[in-house]
Amino acid sequence: MKNTNTTKSRSIQQAIEGLKKNYLKFGSIIYTILRHVGRLSMMRYLDIYVVKDNEPLRITWDVAKVIEASYNRNASPRDGVRHGTLRDRTLVMGAL
16 A cells, blocks of 8 residues: 555655746746635635746646645636635745
């Protein structure tokens, strides 16, 4: 039986490496689109993009993996990364 923490860590590390290799270079600008705010303003649904060769590329799925947030692209209008507070996850994104 595999250790789920090790598997989870490996999946997060692969997502970080993929973002660095394919999308995020030093000085890249990351764009976010706020898709929905929960009733009590505690929950946010975001889409995350980076522009490469004048094309907006949606990196929402990869970022959701890195910050361990839920993601559901079929839950309109709640399309994108679902998260509560950004403070702790901002620290993780800073590691990219």
